[in-house]
Amino acid sequence: MRQGSAIPRMSSQPFARRSILIVEDEYFLADDFAAAFRRLGADVIGPMCDIDEAQVLLRSGQPVDAAVLDINVRTEMIFPVARMLRERNIPFVFTTGYDKASILPEFADVPHWEKPVDVMSVANVLATMVGAR
Numbered sequence: 001m002r003q004g005s006a007i008p009r010m011s012s013q014p015f016a017r018r019s020i021l022i023v024e025d026e027y028f029l030a031d032d033f034a035a036a037f038r039r040l041g042a043d044v045i046g047p048m049c050d051i052d053e054a055q056v057l058l059r060s061g062q063p064v065d066a067a068v069l070d071i072n073v074r075t076e077m078i079f080p081v082a083r084m085l086r087e088r089n090i091p092f093v094f095t096t097g098y099d100k101a102s103i104l105p106e107f108a109d110v111p112h113w114e115k116p117v118d119v120m121s122v123a124n125v126l127a128t129m130v131g132a133r
Contacts, residue, residue, distance in 0.1 A: 013041030016125035021067040025049040058084045067092040091129035
């Protein structure tokens with residue numbers, strides 16, 4: 001190895017200077033996501049437990065770099081928010097208490113986790129998606 005060359009390393013804060021939107025109505029899981037993303041350097045938006053609130057935020061123009069979306073939030077499906085994110089080319093993942101059949105075909109390509117969720121697994125995949133942008 002040449003003197004002065006460095007081996008690239010994965011940052012311990014892959015979300016530094018990134019805003020992550022969390023829409024999740026299960027309090028403890030939402031809190032776990034928020035804490036994990038903050039440890040990884042993110043500015044956390046939310047957690048929100050209301051789909052209308054998430055849509056208002058996205059319409060406001062506030063910067064969002066990525067999102068974690070619960071598919072069913074207070075008995076409402078999250079797909080309108082997912083569409084808004086997709087239109088803006090913002091990466092996102094789903095969490096769900098349901099099986100894959102609950103995901104609309106238009107979102108079949110979106111990574112998803114069935115609950116209970118491994119929060120760090122979600123964060124790692126989202127970090128890769130954000131890094132690829």
